[in-house]
Amino acid sequence: MKLTSLVLATAVLSLGVTAVLAQDTGAADNVETPTLIEKADLEALEPGAAAGQQLGEHRFIVSFEETTTRAEALVRTTLQNEPAFVGLLDSLADQIALPQDVPVRFKNCGESNAYWSPALKEISMCYELLTGFNQSFQEKEDAYRNAFKWADQVEVLLGSTAFVMLHEIGHGMVDLFELPVTGREEDAVDQFATFLLLAADEPGQPLQERSSRLALLGAYFFESLLPIGVEVNQRYWADTHTFGAKRSIDIMCLLMGAAPETYAEIVVSGGTMLNSFYNDHPEFIVGREAEWIAKTDDLNLVPFSRVSKCAQEYARYSGGWKYLIETFMTPQAH
Template sequence: MARGPSRGAGIARVALAFVIGAIGGAVAQATWSDHGAPPVAAMPEPPAVAPGVEPAGGEPSAPNFVYRYLAPPSPALAEVATQVRDRDLLRKLPEVQWLDGLLMLPETITYVAMECGEPDAYYLPDKREVVLCYEMMQVLYEQGAELATSGDVSSVVGPDAAADASPSDIAQQYVWANLRFIASHETGHALIELLDLPVTGRQEDAVDQFATSVMQRIGGEHESPEQVAANLRLAGHWFLARADTGFSLDAYADTHSLGLQRYFNLQCLLYGSDPERFAGIVARGDLPESRARYCPAEAGRASEAWMRLLRPHLAPRYAMTEAEAAEWMRQRGEPAPTAMPAQR
């Protein structure tokens, strides 16, 4: 659960409305270039077809997602809600659009933007709804603006991106990267429930892996490796911003791993997907070497596990055999499962 709004919430609401407008307009053109911000992924058609395999014509497509924007009771959130609705922001989340129509689901998933009374996001199984709260968007902007003016921005987005981006650019990218991760995370919960997918261990950890994997998959086709890494590091920063230094029994008993643990898990999956390309994560100290040695195997297992779980549920036009799926992953450079080093 995110922290509550700060005293500067009124100013932040106005600024957030501008940021959402900038995001929506930029994504509609598949780039933020008109706003001087780093490029963002375009919204592709579902690419989950093995190379050389054409979708079968005339076969039924999967149900589409539904998107709803509820007017907030609080006047303070009215401007933000209007911007989100007018820009149709939920429909423009790249990972959500990629999944929309990719799978055969027994029921349609509805994405809802609404006032929740607190900064949050969640999946409602009884309604099949993924809820993204206006208050959460407000907090994301506040944290993004704080990061943009701090000395930490270079270590989070990389020195090149930090040098070329204004504080407003960084705040925009922070909001957008985290909305993408959070929506993907909650979609993971929805898929587990609707498709009755088997999960061992904490479901929260599994859907963090899903969100990381799908952001890498989408970003890998439409963003540079540096942009993919920056987006996932910004999502990881969200965990750090919510982390406490002193934990109660409730925190240890929570269904979520601690914020710091989620941060390092995300760094591990990113590093493990391509240790050479993302060696800087270890070099900067964002991931201890003692954990990094396990990450290639961990990332490979997570990617393959989600592929195996979802493959039987692909819409007929995107169906593939297990061998075709393995070849598709290989050609895309997805991390392959490797032997795990000995563990105590």
């Protein structure tokens, strides 16, 4: 029943491209018919073909534009004084061969958003979204919040911002390096962001010093994105993003799979309590494991049935991204 006894599986995640075909309008062959649906470019992807000439030659260029409100100015100052942002991006740039410099612009956008621009090849981090991180923290009072007592408002702002930024950088990497993506790209770049933060951890670090805690705080933000008062219609179901609560669980599962000794107490507190009780009084547990798991599962942020698969998920997805980075994002000998 030990959570740390889960076996890591080794697998490689292969990512690919889906075509979108234009609708047949039945027009005559000699008439050029406009269409709102463009055909996808399906040229064969050659590993490393879109990579730059050498590792670290190009960089992520972070800038903070002026703000328009006091709340935005506070966010801007907080982020400017946090070296982790530039440090994470410098570390990533050193390990890959960007084909060009990539601007990361913190700015006013006129909407609450963060996005990669395929046309401009840059990332926009909107102050309107970032100020919302503070607001969501202030409004949150539930069992989820209780699991994050170690994190204050600044920590939630930093973690949510860092995770969303790396998520958008993931979109940029898919575009710049022509990465083959199968399945939902939004999920793949969540995995990318989580993997980068886990890779930045140092052995023996306490939770408060681990870069991966920023992914946990990103999960905290996504859990708050419950569709309260949202009209459930075709547009709602057609959203390319997985729903917030599901994204939160997926991220926490990857953290559990990579470092259960660090994250079990937060992610699966019911299981941790059950382990402790089992060590002291095994006679009450043996033969009744399923019953006790069911009794304590409501205490877990991730259900025990999912936690038991998290090590395999982490091995699979991290292996896939390692393969993509080594094969498509670094120069290849041809």
